[in-house]
Amino acid sequence: MRTLTLQAPAKVNYRLDVLRRRPDGYHDLRMIMQRFDLCDDVRIALSDIPGIRVTCGSEGVPDGPENIAWRAADALLSLAGRETGVEITITKRIPVAAGLGGGSSDCATVLMGLNQLLGLGLSDARLMEIGVKLGADVPFFIFGKTALAEGIGEQLTAIEQIPPVWLAIVNPNVPVSTAWVYQNLQLTNRSDDFKMPRLYSSIADICAILGNDLEAVTVKRYPVISEIKERLRSLGAVGALMSGSGPTVFGIFEKEEEARQAVADLARETGWFAVAARTL
Numbered sequence: 339m340r341t342l343t344l345q346a347p348a349k350v351n352y353r354l355d356v357l358r359r360r361p362d363g364y365h366d367l368r369m370i371m372q373r374f375d376l377c378d379d380v381r382i383a384l385s386d387i388p389g390i391r392v393t394c395g396s397e398g399v400p401d402g403p404e405n406i407a408w409r410a411a412d413a414l415l416s417l418a419g420r421e422t423g424v425e426i427t428i429t430k431r432i433p434v435a436a437g438l439g440g441g442s443s444d445c446a447t448v449l450m451g452l453n454q455l456l457g458l459g460l461s462d463a464r465l466m467e468i469g470v471k472l473g474a475d476v477p478f479f480i481f482g483k484t485a486l487a488e489g490i491g492e493q494l495t496a497i498e499q500i501p502p503v504w505l506a507i508v509n510p511n512v513p514v515s516t517a518w519v520y521q522n523l524q525l526t527n528r529s530d531d532f533k534m535p536r537l538y539s540s541i542a543d544i545c546a547i548l549g550n551d552l553e554a555v556t557v558k559r560y561p562v563i564s565e566i567k568e569r570l571r572s573l574g575a576v577g578a579l580m581s582g583s584g585p586t587v588f589g590i591f592e593k594e595e596e597a598r599q600a601v602a603d604l605a606r607e608t609g610w611f612a613v614a615a616r617t618l
């Protein structure tokens with residue numbers, strides 16, 4: 339049995355502008371997306387027994403065809419016209435329905451891993467085309483670099499220069515539905531021609547662009563998000579923002595010790611999920 343075990347990282351959105359609602363119900367966006375080293379483990383094994391089996395065993399994550407990793411395997415096998423058996427085992431570390439792209443990253447990892455295991459030779463561009471049909475964040479995880487993401491998130495431009503930072507990742511243990519957040523968004527007029535910077539020389543340059551149009555929607559329902567931001571700042575974060583559709587908040591720290599101390603203090607005092615992480 340041929341197997342591959344890969345790490346599927348999480349992401350934060352340093353910036354998320356919603357430009358307009360599209361006729362298909364999706365939204366055109368302008369985002370700066372950054373991966374960091376909190377990862378799920380994804381084990382993919384080829385088997386002689388036909389069918390796709392996904393085992394996760396994590397609360398709130400389905401095991402069968404509802405799992406986005408199952409749909410990734412199904413899409414690739416159908417395209418390749420193969421009936422090989424595939425066993426996928428996911429060890430979740432990324433909080434679920436959290437705004438950190440965990441499911442999308444698992445999905446991207448299965449597309450890339452199966453492409454390799456089956457020797458299909460599909461390009462990243464082709465995998466991204468398949469991926470965007472499964473989830474708008476999936477192409478970013480195949481792209482594999484800090485990116486300016488436009489369209490619904492699938493038009494990606496590499497940000498070649500950006501300093502690594504320490505993050506404190508804090509989740510108040512409430513799941514938030516991405517669809518619900520977009521549905522409840524009051525659109526404001528955002529200029530199309532604003533050019534997001536492509537070069538970031540310092541942490542101050544990153545902090546200068548922090549912003550998320552979805553934050554107000556999720557904060558209204560979960561005011562605890564504002565409390566987390568305030569606490570992170572008082573613990574030394576130079577910037578703090580909700581990621582994606584939330585409710586996870588990330589704080590940006592200049593020093594590793596400060597990030598680790600902040601998460602230790604918050605976890606002890608609140609019972610929230612809190613980890614220190616390094617951007618990739």
Ligand SMILES: C[C@](O)(CO)[C@H](O)COP(=O)(O)OP(=O)(O)OC[C@H]1O[C@@H](n2ccc(N)nc2=O)[C@H](O)[C@@H]1O
Binds near residue numbers: 367439442582
């Ligand atoms: C919030 C973000 O995570 C930011 O990176 C993404 O925009 C969401 O990406 P995702 O979870 O991969 O999104 P999908 O699974 O494709 O869609 C979930 C829900 O969000 C809405 N959605 C998503 C992306 C987008 N550009 N516009 C949308 O309106 C869709 O209508 C859908 O109801």
Ligand SMILES: Nc1ncnc2c1ncn2[C@@H]1O[C@H](COP(=O)(O)OP(=O)(O)OP(=O)(O)O)[C@@H](O)[C@H]1O
Binds near residue numbers: 400428435438582
């Ligand atoms: N492999 C998976 N990992 C996590 N959630 C999954 C997975 N497969 C399906 N799901 C379902 O997807 C939903 C949320 O997925 P996910 O955790 O990726 O959301 P998210 O962190 O808000 O992502 P995003 O930032 O892309 O919106 C949950 O309802 C969950 O049951």
